Amino acid sequence: MTALTSHLKLLEAESIHIFREAAAQFRSPVLLYSIGKDSTVLLHLARKAFWPAKPPFPLLHVDTTWKFHDMIAFRDRTVKELGLDLIVHTNHDGLARGINPFDHPPSVYTDVMKTQALRQALDTGGFDAAFGGARRDEEASRAKERVFSFRAAGHRWDPRLQRPEMWQLLNGRLGKGETVRAFPLSNWTEADVWRYIMLEKLEVVPLYFADLRPVVERGGQLLLVDDERMRLLPGEQPQMRKVRFRTLGCYPLTAAIESDAADLDAVVQETLSARVSERAGRLIDHDQAGAMEMKKREGYF
Amino acid sequence: MNLAALDEPISAGTFLAPDQKSEAMLKLLTCGSVDDGKSTLIGRLLWDAAGVTDDQRAAILHASHARAVNGERIDFSLLLDGLVAEREQGITIDIAWRYFETKRRRFVIIDSPGHEQYTRNMATGASHGDLAILLVDARHGVKRQTRRHAAICNLVGIKKVILAVNKMDQIDWSEARYRAIEADFQAIAGNFAFAEITAIPVAALTGANVVARSAEMAWYTGPTLLEYLERVDPKVEPVDAPFRMPVQLVLRAAGDFRGYAGSVTSGAINVGDRVVDARSGLGATLRRIATMDGDRLTATKGDAVTLVLDTDLDISRGAVLSEIKRRPVNADVIEARLVWLSEKPFDPEAGYLLRTATDLTPVTSMSVSALVDFETLASAPAHDCSVNDIADCRILLGRATALDLFRDLPLTGNFVLVSAIDGATVAGGVITWAQTGAAAIGDNVLVLDRARLAGLCADLGDSPADLAEFERRAQEVAILLRSAGVPVLIETDQ
Secondary structure: OHHHHOHHHHHHHHHHHHHHHHHHHOOOEEEEOOOOHHHHHHHHHHHHHHOOOOOOOOEEEEOOOOEOHHHHHHHHHHHHHHOOOEEEEOOHHHHHOOOOOOOOOHHHHHHHHHHHHHHHHHHHHOOOEEEOOOOOOOOOOHHHOOOEEEEOHHHOOOHHHOOOOOOOOOOOOOOOOOEEEEOOOOOOOHHHHHHHHHHOOOOOOHHHOOEEEEEEEEOOEEEEOOOOOOOOOOOOOOEEEEEEOOOOOEHHHEOEEEOOOOOHHHHHHHHHOOOOOHHHHEHHHHOOOOHHHHHHHOOOO | OOOHHHHOOOOOOOOOOHHHHHHOEEEEEEEEOOOOOHHHHHHHHHHHOOOOOHHHHHHHHHHHHHHOOOOOOOOHHHHOOOOHHHHHHOOOOOOEEEEEEOOOOEEEEEEOOOOHHHHHHHHHHHOOOOEEEEEEEOOOOOOHHHHHHHHHHHHHOOOEEEEEEEOHHHHOOOHHHHHHHHHHHHHHHOOOOOOEEEEEEOEOOOOEOOOEOOOOOOOOOOOOHHHHHHHOOOOOOOOOOOOEEEOOEEEEEOOOEEEEEEEOOEOEEEOOOEEEEOOOOOEEEEEEEEOOOOOEOEEEOOOEEEEEEOOOOOOOOOOEEEOOOOOOEEEEEEEEEEEEOOOOOOOOOOOEEEEOOOOEEEEEEEEEEEEEOOOOOOEEEOOOOOOOOEEEEEEEEEEEEEEOOOOOOHHHOEEEEEEOOOOOEEEEEEEEEEEOOOOOOOOOOEEEOOOOOOOOOOOOOOOHHHHHHHHHHHHHHHHHHHHOOOOEEEOOOO
């Protein structure tokens, strides 16, 4: 097994190198903390990169108000325990307009409550760089992205004009109006993230572990009834099923999987043997062909 | 992910010893001319070696049917071409990163575009490869673009190359044709510093000799592609390389903690060893190697660590910590070979900056001396260079910086050239010669420092933003002066 875990040490060193390069070159970075397993690893690596000092940047959570309740509780506990600065941003204009995941298609909801919200938060904070936990193995357009991903004014990503990135050299010199998304986990896979969580004994949101939870089955997907705002269709009756999540987002848009994997060992085993990719549970990615690339061009992570 | 990993239980066991680290992960570049079938070969490798999940398989089968390419066959290239424009045009524009693992190894595949206009993306990919698969179409043999890609692989430091002779099914599995192509390539490879070239006849579309051994080519007794990839040792480094650690940041924390954070780019260092700052020549003894997981006694190549010294050397980002004996050159003039990446051609009057491991140094002047001809692979005298060219050049720096020769220590001997105006990365290069003192070419060099630019920069203080603004204004002045024929040095306080 050593051959399959020792590469984690290489990945860890590479990620720390990226964090330090970004912190040295950008004036005002921020870490996009979305509470899931990738963010957990990202935050852990950020702490290692600057230890014994604290990471020299705040965390930013874009809260759509539709995140799982367990996620928010986990976020607040983590920030408190580690003594970190957290900025929580919600697109209040979108809230006021009543944008929600039930009445609006995923593309509209995501654009307003996630993409626009992120742009607002970055502009308000004056951040010139944002760390994200995106991995190239997640999705086809992500597989094409650089470690320092430059965005033109308005946060637009132009995949045809990516800056060459050679060797270990990361050129963070910004042109006029440019900002950067920095991806320290670029070369990690989903399996690497779980193995690392296990090796480093990191705590993750309990939703990743199987438990009896109230769900409804809709269009072949299992959705958790996380609070009273969940709109049930005629005939739908929540039932208790043993489920867990491979990826966490907004609860009405994130499908659970049936599973008995109730601890880390079982989750890692299940992940390594999975026959379906992780983002299959993300309803927003299926909305249209090239959905992720389109979201990124608009300034989504 | 893969099924193979299930055979062995995951345990939170210890990591491998440092000398085994690079065994665990292989970064693999695929390149070659357009239509030679790179994306298809990688797609086939992923498909057959279990790197593809069920929903991805279903999506690919669906899309292949919709496009109806290759008759009824699966269009493996859909696994790699991720951008909308790529799918629409059926070409690869930018590099794609893919990941898979077998029982023996974790693989990172870097698939690079074949079109000449996207060579800069190919160069980006190549610089990250431990090993390259160079693809040729068995019907057409070695082409100009094959030579260009081989030259770029060589430039960025790749030492081992697989010549994958693809589409063998299209030439009736002809051994004679395969041997001729292999001999062709061996002949041009004499121009390069490759340590090992391994030719393998394959057919990506049918899978022959990719993962499964080909029944049609019984005459071939060497390894299949995957067999070779699982066994090859990409390392060709000397065991006793000198210690280097370019300083990324200075970390300060409670209890008077002051440490130099960086990644070890070569060699090893132990607590108690003497280290030296190559620029100032000042030495100190290593007191601690600090990490969040506890202090260590030794750090080796690839480790991201924080070094605590017994005396304060007053150094910052850009310094290179080195062993005492074999030090970097404190150079202000270099010769280099580079690949030009920008659409804007080289302009001797433009402002450039040299980005080395962690330092950013203003370029005083730069000239091109030769270009590589991709037909003959010989250098020819030249003074200009533009996008996708490989050029030899001479660069005078505004101040000295610690450097090595690329052939000795790649990670302190490489650089990118940065536009001072818009920050763009315009070229990537390797240092072939470096010297100290040559830039002090006499009294007629005008030094632009804070004192000389006091009037222009009267509104600037000492904040990092103001220092950056000073550098920007100094660059602008330097560009004007240079175009008037005045040699200029810029001195920043950084």
